Amino acid sequence: MLIRQVIKTKLKQNLNREKSGDQISSFLSFFDIVNLLSLKKKLDIPEKLKVIQAWQSLYDFDLNKILNSLKENEKMETFNKNFKQLYAEDYDIQISKKILLIFKKKYEKILHIYLNEEKIILPSEAPKNIQGDIAYLD
């Protein structure tokens, strides 16, 4: 009962958070929800390792390299703007974000099914429109 309430509240808050445009931290809270669901329903999450790797690669930037690339007397604001742009355009970052989004899309459906007290669909039984996404993660 308690875990179910926590999942439900978290999911509602997560949607609000996503609306505020904070995609990355909303993903971490989503991962939190999925793990709670897996605890409650003894659900296996086969993509977990891949998702953890994708998540970590979002933070895998070499800070020393960034600091060395800093131009003399460059203002902090300019540096930050350039850094954010480089970060957003980085290929590995984009791929990682894509993996996280696919994961989220798949488990969002499963979570809604759980909260509506319907039977949880196993990946092999998933609707065709998300089977491709699952295959991509697997």
Next chain:
Amino acid sequence: MEKEIYISPPLTQLIFRHLASYSVINDSRQFVHLYQAIELLRVVIGEKKIEEHYKKEYVNLNNTLISFGKIVYHINHYFDLLKDTDYKNSNVWKETYRNFLNALSQMPVIHTRIIHFFGFLLDQTPLKNRTIPSDYLAQASKDLISFETEQDMEKKSLNYRKQHFEQELQKLEEGEEKKENDN
């Protein structure tokens, strides 16, 4: 069936307050509250019972909890020094922000084990069959940071000033009308 462990009402309230914040806050501070709830439950259940359940895994579990504590420390440190509008403008120049990012990158690695431990602790208590009071959830939502940009805040401030000016103008006009009517 094993007997559930009794938790006193004040401690139950405290745990529920942390769980309310864990449920409502989603900007990574939720882990601070999860950590606090776990620590309280851990004291209630006692190390002996945990050790008996986890056996050889007990040392690993303790190490995971130490890592979790470090992550929570960095999250706390970052948010303690943060103003509302700074969140979106955080930058890698600040050490607290770098430590915060580093802590977040580690979180999913230990998360499953932490959640399973949390589940184990809850299962030993009657709390698992109860729900968090709704007023705790409402109070926890007051701790949410408004993630507005500076532009949004400026717009809000301008609107507020505009409204205030219009109200003052209306008062003046009403006052003048009253004077004219009195004359």
